[in-house]
Amino acid sequence: MSSLINGSGDADTRRFLETLKKALNEKQYEAVTGDEGPLLVLAGAGSGKTRVLTYRIAYLVAMRGVPIHRILAVTFTNKAAGEMKERLIELLGDDVRDMWVGTFHSIYARILRRHLDVLGMRNDFVIYDSDDSLRLVKRIQKELEISTTEHTPQQIRGSISRAKNDLLDPERFSQNARGPYQYAVADVYHRYEKQLRENNALDFDDLLVLPIRLFREHSDVLDIYRSRFLHILVDEYQDTNRAQYESLTLLASLHRNLCVVGDDDQSIYRWRGARLRNILDFESEYRDAAVVRLERNYRSTSNILKAASSVVANNVGRKEKTLWTEKETGSPVKTMVAYDETDEASQIAYKVQELCAAGFSLGDQVVLYRINAQSRTLEDTLTHQGIPYRIVGGLRFYERKEIKDILAYLKVALNPRDDISLIRILNVPPRGIGDTSRQRLFEYASRNKLSLFNAVVGYDPEHPPEDLAIRGKAARGLASLGELLSWLHDRITEVHVGELTKGLVEELHIISILEEERSIEAEGRIENIRELLTATNAYQGSDGSGSIQEFLEEVSLITQVDETEFGGDFLTLMTLHCAKGLEFPVVYIVGVEEGLLPWHRALNDMEELEEERRLFYVGMTRARERLILSYVTNRYQGGFGMMSRGASRFLKEIPQECLETSGSPVGSYFPKRRPYAPGARRRSTQKSSRSKTHSSSTTSSDSSVTLDYSSSQVPPTMILAMGKRVEHPIHGQGLVVARHGFGESLEVDVRFADGSILRFPANSGELRPISIEY
């Protein structure tokens, strides 16, 4: 492939412009080739936002001769950055690899690594994730004797985070504090910042906030970057917060070539400090800003687009936009009513298979929900029916306990001041150092003005310090930890991360300890550790050296979407927030109910309610061809009562003409749900007992009543679920005990009365499901 970057002849120029004209519509072309100066691209959902951003960079490089290192592109996830880079490499050639494309967090981390020392901190900091920060807040709350029940550590940590993103340092926060809660937060905040500095650690917010301090207090550093970055391009601008806004303003203050792309209707991170006004006020902020509106949608059918637009039109605080499409009308948006969440899950599972029969693959379909807790019921049902699925988000790989434990060792070895990580691994794996010993160790360290690390490493079991009353098992444990840590510390800068991790895992004997547990969870953990070893082993940093510092940084900035490999024949499940920026041919949104979507705590606040509406809008606009919205009449939460009350107000905002309603309110046919009996195990026994319970009242929540099997549209996969009773013309009655494959290729194992187990293709028609008689 010829690289555009080297060819600057007239012929190449003309060819490139031709390519652009062909690849882009008029508005997109305008945005891509827009002049220097501030540029606001208001890009509606599915209007080719990423495309514009990518082509604009290519245009700047190829046509305007902007050197690659003088461009800064900021995206929302690492994955988006990676994809943009791949695309740019195709367009411009391999040199693009050195371009600064990344998230705010990763780009600023890079800057801080170079310059943080001028602020009196160290450049070799570690990054605390939210779990680490939370542990720190908890510890401080205990030290300050602030009740953790009255104000949860999560709350306080949230308040601190918000303060930081609003650029309030502890002093300013204290001055503005009103009321007992804010005073408490102020105290914790003070100590929290002090601890971070002492531990040589930065939290996520620091990565955004410290560059601002750096730039403001050291104009020479600011000058390096603001003169270097001739063009700055920012994706998802509607979700930037105050700190991000301020830092961008500083970085763009010299050349003023700031191109921001976003959609105010898709701003969904207010709770994280995102300020809608950043995008709404861009034009007044930069009076000379050019504005381009991308209103043509290339993604959804007109029915879906119309439905979504009608919903979001109810928001007041927005820029007026009219999205249009040349796509066909398409299927109507479908609403489904279910009795409860189990019924909802069954109906979704049914619909998924119906659409599989209609030619969509599982990978084409995604189920979106408001809160993570909703995934459980779906998972149960999908597992039960043998539908392969994949969850995006939830617990991230690098946040799993066993992984974080191992990484904590590396962090401590790299940065001996990292007390939070050290405390974490003090007794992991169990080595006899409990609460009491830990407390004594703390006291001993502070009495002797030793860092915790030195207290541990310097511990000599032959001559234990007199003022450290640790003996016996705890003493031996402490000694072995000290040995291990100094062993690690000696190698941390020399050895490749893979080799060191391997040595560490062996030294800890984690695998054998877990093997002895002989539980499913332990097996999963072993799997995870093996995966970590593979990852570290294969790791090559930017210079191919396998530096541990670089590895740890990369790992802590991984986003939820980054981790998931898309493609493959899996049904995808994720929260609405996670779905931002993605698209699928078929989208289900479940739990479209008052109290859930909109979330109950948003009901009394106009702005919060609008954000919920935007969230719903984002979900709807992910769909290319089919959109299915479902709600239930009885949703239970935990064991305590109902949590949502009927269809969401947002559903009523969709025009009737693009809707199709299905699924009757079947509530009356269903038995009232029993209150949870304590001790009634769910996972294993419920599955078999559930169908019995329901069928005893002539119905089954496995949809055998709500869905009409006799209409023969029901795919066999649906009927031949695990545990279903079936009849075979020769062998008689049996029970489905296993399933292999999926869809057309599904085969099921059936155990018959004589104990024999036989395998049948599900679509052979030999097996007939029978309703269970009692």
Added chain:
DNA sequence: CATTTAAAAGTTTTT
């Protein structure tokens, strides 16, 4: 004194 076991309480969204 550490670990296991039982009871109690709390659940949005995430870089």
Added chain:
DNA sequence: CTTTTAAATG
């Protein structure tokens, strides 16, 4: 229905 906190055990 999970996660955290308190009491019992080894």
